[in-house]
Amino acid sequence: MSVIPTRPSDQDESADRATLATRLRALDRVLNFAGDRISSARLRPARYVARRASERLALSANHTVVALAGATGSGKSSLFNAIAGLELSAVGVRRPTTGSPHACVWGPEGAGELLDWLGIPRRHQTARESALDADSQAELRGLAMLDLPDHDSTEVAHRLEVDRLVELVDMLVWVLDPQKYADVAVHGRYLRPLARHASVVVVVLNQVDRLSPEESAQCLEDLRKILDADGLGEAKLLATSATRGDGLAELRLLLTEVVAAREAAAQRLSADLDVITADFADLTGPEAREDIDRGAVKRLCASLASAAGVPAVGEAVERTYKHRAQLATGWPLTRWIARVVRPDPLRRLHLDLPSSSDTPALGPPPRTSLEPPHAVQQAQVESAVRELADTATAGLPAPWPAEARRAALANRIDLPDALDRAVGTTDLGMSRKPVWWRLVGALQMLLLVALIGGAIWLIALSVIATLGFTAPTAPEVGVLGVPALLVLAGLFLPPLVAMIARSVAVRRARKARAKAEAALNDAVTAVARERVLAPIRAELRVYAQLRDALAELSRS
Numbered sequence: 001m002s003v004i005p006t007r008p009s010d011q012d013e014s015a016d017r018a019t020l021a022t023r024l025r026a027l028d029r030v031l032n033f034a035g036d037r038i039s040s041a042r043l044r045p046a047r048y049v050a051r052r053a054s055e056r057l058a059l060s061a062n063h064t065v066v067a068l069a070g071a072t073g074s075g076k077s078s079l080f081n082a083i084a085g086l087e088l089s090a091v092g093v094r095r096p097t098t099g100s101p102h103a104c105v106w107g108p109e110g111a112g113e114l115l116d117w118l119g120i121p122r123r124h125q126t127a128r129e130s131a132l133d134a135d136s137q138a139e140l141r142g143l144a145m146l147d148l149p150d151h152d153s154t155e156v157a158h159r160l161e162v163d164r165l166v167e168l169v170d171m172l173v174w175v176l177d178p179q180k181y182a183d184v185a186v187h188g189r190y191l192r193p194l195a196r197h198a199s200v201v202v203v204v205l206n207q208v209d210r211l212s213p214e215e216s217a218q219c220l221e222d223l224r225k226i227l228d229a230d231g232l233g234e235a236k237l238l239a240t241s242a243t244r245g246d247g248l249a250e251l252r253l254l255l256t257e258v259v260a261a262r263e264a265a266a267q268r269l270s271a272d273l274d275v276i277t278a279d280f281a282d283l284t285g286p287e288a289r290e291d292i293d294r295g296a297v298k299r300l301c302a303s304l305a306s307a308a309g310v311p312a313v314g315e316a317v318e319r320t321y322k323h324r325a326q327l328a329t330g331w332p333l334t335r336w337i338a339r340v341v342r343p344d345p346l347r348r349l350h351l352d353l354p355s356s357s358d359t360p361a362l363g364p365p366p367r368t369s370l371e372p373p374h375a376v377q378q379a380q381v382e383s384a385v386r387e388l389a390d391t392a393t394a395g396l397p398a399p400w401p402a403e404a405r406r407a408a409l410a411n412r413i414d415l416p417d418a419l420d421r422a423v424g425t426t427d428l429g430m431s432r433k434p435v436w437w438r439l440v441g442a443l444q445m446l447l448l449v450a451l452i453g454g455a456i457w458l459i460a461l462s463v464i465a466t467l468g469f470t471a472p473t474a475p476e477v478g479v480l481g482v483p484a485l486l487v488l489a490g491l492f493l494p495p496l497v498a499m500i501a502r503s504v505a506v507r508r509a510r511k512a513r514a515k516a517e518a519a520l521n522d523a524v525t526a527v528a529r530e531r532v533l534a535p536i537r538a539e540l541r542v543y544a545q546l547r548d549a550l551a552e553l554s555r556s
């Protein structure tokens with residue numbers, strides 16, 4: 001047996017507690033991030049550990065709670081009495097004997113709250129202050145030892161009490177006896193699940209006085225193998241006899257060491273956190289990707305653009321450009337016909353808004369008259385959203401791909417409206433008349449004035465001639481007089497000018513369409529970013545934060 005270690009320095013102890021506190025804060029963060037994403041049944045043990053740990057850490061750090069657990073008749077109460085040196089717990093022949101837990105505290109100051117927290121009835125609490133004169137008892141100062149009921153009881157209440165306290169105590173001494181040490185119930189139900197708690201589990205094979213030395217050695221060897229298979233290879237194993245006294249000194253020494261080290265409480269909580277860490281290990285995988293696949297974003301934007309009617313608006317812009325150019329540059333006398341015969345395509349779609357900077361904000365912009373997306377377009381948008389969520393979370397474990405899809409699709413009901421608003425408020429570049437329209441328009445007016453002027457001039461000359469007066473000679477250019485030239489120019493140039501203007505307008509209209517579609521695509525991309533990409537990114541951030549928190553939680 002090793003010598004009793006010296007009490008750890010306050011510095012070591014506070015370092016241990018600081019690590020534990022850091023891990024507990026990490027657990028809080030894990031619970032926070034996982035809260036809405038993991039079933040509450042799965043989170044329950046972690047929530048319980050978090051609460052239990054903070055409660056235990058707020059209670060006496062000077063006491064170590066050690067519980068004696070085991071089957072009925074294994075000798076828990078007998079060992080409890082032997083260590084206490086008093087007949088505190090009834091030892092009986094009628095099974096089960098111990099119905100509710102008993103406690104004995106060595107150095108009771110500050111232990112009251114701890115025992116209350118453990119739920120030990122006051123009448124079953126004993127303080128060992130008066131007996132601390134004996135050296136062997138003084139060494140146990142700080143020990144709060146519990147004698148538990150039997151875990152294999154016919155009484156359900158006993159089992160529930162054992163299960164409750166096994167979760168709470170700092171250290172467990174499992175008392176087995178030669179008849180039932182390999183019992184499946186104790187190994188399967190209690191010892192195997194405590195594999196990560198090996199540092200705070202001691203197994204005692206009691207009643208070795210019933211065995212020959214050879215049988216005892218054989219039994220211990222067999223039990224060791226079973227414990228190794230349980231994952232408790234590091235757990236200490238002792239042989240004792242409560243009646244004959246074998247191994248009692250060793251058990252007492254072990255308890256003395258544990259109490260002096262004051263580490264069991266932190267080790268137990270640490271082991272609890274290890275279990276939670278292992279439970280949650282499947283929630284994280286590789287690092288979340290920083291950039292979302294551009295191809296998938298492009299495909300999403302393309303399907304959103306088609307659902308938003310961008311091609312239809314682009315076409316309307318092109319037709320409107322040609323239409324308005326014709327109105328501005330056609331022959332003034334026949335312009336009105338075009339206005340009456342063909343309505344303005346953009347105005348028909350309610351897209352003839354001035355650029356957004358010119359309009360004062362007076363509530364939401366009115367809806368456009370674009371067709372709402374039909375079922376096929378809607379389905380294409382949803383599949384592009386899903387594809388994007390899937391590529392963004394590729395390689396991540398459940399529930400992240402499903403969570404990213406859920407987050408990305410959460411806004412799908414509002415998407416058509418958001419897209420319509422985006423399209424309706426985009427400056428399509430059609431609010432100002434191009435300068436060349438004005439110039440050509442002015443030329444057409446000039447030609448009309450020339451036609452009318454020339455005609456009046458000619459009429460005036462012929463009236464004067466008819467009345468027999470000598471008409472003043474009109475200036476001549478070449479063989480024709482200026483009035484006739486003015487009339488000819490006013491008659492034949494306008495269609496020519498209109499034809500040239502039309503061919504220019506056709507090319508310019510295509511450019512205007514491309515520009516408008518680029519602006520519309522930008523607006524659609526902004527909607528995609530806000531309504532689809534942002535929720536996916538937010539989900540990836542939660543994943544990254546949970547991953548960090550789990551990494552911190554696993555740091556022991």
Ligand SMILES: Nc1nc2c(ncn2[C@@H]2O[C@H](COP(=O)(O)OP(=O)(O)OP(=O)(O)O)[C@@H](O)[C@H]2O)c(=O)[nH]1
Nearest residue numbers: 072073074075076077078096097098150207241242
């Ligand atoms: N021979 C022998 N008998 C023992 C030993 N330890 C306990 N006993 C006897 O075994 C019987 C049961 O002992 P308890 O200490 O009451 O056992 P327990 O584990 O507390 O049982 P429950 O309270 O019913 O869970 C008593 O008759 C004890 O005298 C031992 O080491 N050797």
Ligand SMILES: [Mg+2]
Nearest residue numbers: 076077097098
């Ligand atoms: Mg008992």
